Amino acid sequence: MAAANKFLLCYVAAVLVSGLAVITCKASTTYTVGGTSGWDISTDLESWVQDKTFAVGDILLFQYSQIHSVSEVPKESYDQCNMTKVIKTSSDGNTSIPLTTPGQHYFVCGNGLHCLGGMKIQVTAIGGANSPANAPQGSDNGPSGLVPGSKKNQPTLSSSNVINGGSDYLVLGLLCVVGTVLYLIGS
Numbered sequence: 001m002a003a004a005n006k007f008l009l010c011y012v013a014a015v016l017v018s019g020l021a022v023i024t025c026k027a028s029t030t031y032t033v034g035g036t037s038g039w040d041i042s043t044d045l046e047s048w049v050q051d052k053t054f055a056v057g058d059i060l061l062f063q064y065s066q067i068h069s070v071s072e073v074p075k076e077s078y079d080q081c082n083m084t085k086v087i088k089t090s091s092d093g094n095t096s097i098p099l100t101t102p103g104q105h106y107f108v109c110g111n112g113l114h115c116l117g118g119m120k121i122q123v124t125a126i127g128g129a130n131s132p133a134n135a136p137q138g139s140d141n142g143p144s145g146l147v148p149g150s151k152k153n154q155p156t157l158s159s160s161n162v163i164n165g166g167s168d169y170l171v172l173g174l175l176c177v178v179g180t181v182l183y184l185i186g187s
């Protein structure tokens, strides 16, 4: 009876741990920017961003028509809609951008007038399960990949996309079950 109880306890523990893993190590989320309206000048992007919490590992999917583009830019470019300094620009109409670092990320339409019209978002990525502890936030734009304002819209995308399931917890749970079975056999 004691062994059965122990097994039950272990089983419950494994389930709890797995549940916790799902909550804490939630898989990366892909957000379609602007929802069904997409990345557009008519979309209320500010409201769209407001009620969301983004984490490192999440992906922003920008969907837009040919007249638009999407550029990740440093803060000063974002504030002034000045496209002189751009980190990365895409114009393929369906652009996935993973949030690979914690802190602020700034995205604008490459058309300065659209940007001035509100076609821009500022996103804060909180340190995800994949990032080592909490890196310092607000370290605005360490512009390591800064490309001076070339007017070419090149759809170069980084794909250092870190997705990590809760497999560690699964292994832990399995070990627990195996341990219990061994214990049962041994007793």
Ligand SMILES: *[C@@H]1O[C@H](CO)[C@@H](O)[C@H](O)[C@H]1NC(C)=O
Residues within 6 Å of the ligand: 080, 082, 083, 084, 085
């Ligand atoms: C944009 O920023 C650059 C410096 O980064 C500056 O030289 C230029 O005058 C700015 N343009 C406008 C329109 O403010």
Ligand SMILES: *[C@@H]1O[C@H](CO)[C@@H](O)[C@H](O)[C@H]1NC(C)=O
Residues within 6 Å of the ligand: 061, 094, 095, 096
């Ligand atoms: C847009 O990109 C997403 C993610 O990469 C993909 O799942 C989707 O099929 C693409 N849609 C179109 C219309 O290409």
Ligand SMILES: [Cu+2]
Residues within 6 Å of the ligand: 041, 067, 068, 069, 109, 110, 111, 114, 115, 119
């Ligand atoms: Cu635009």
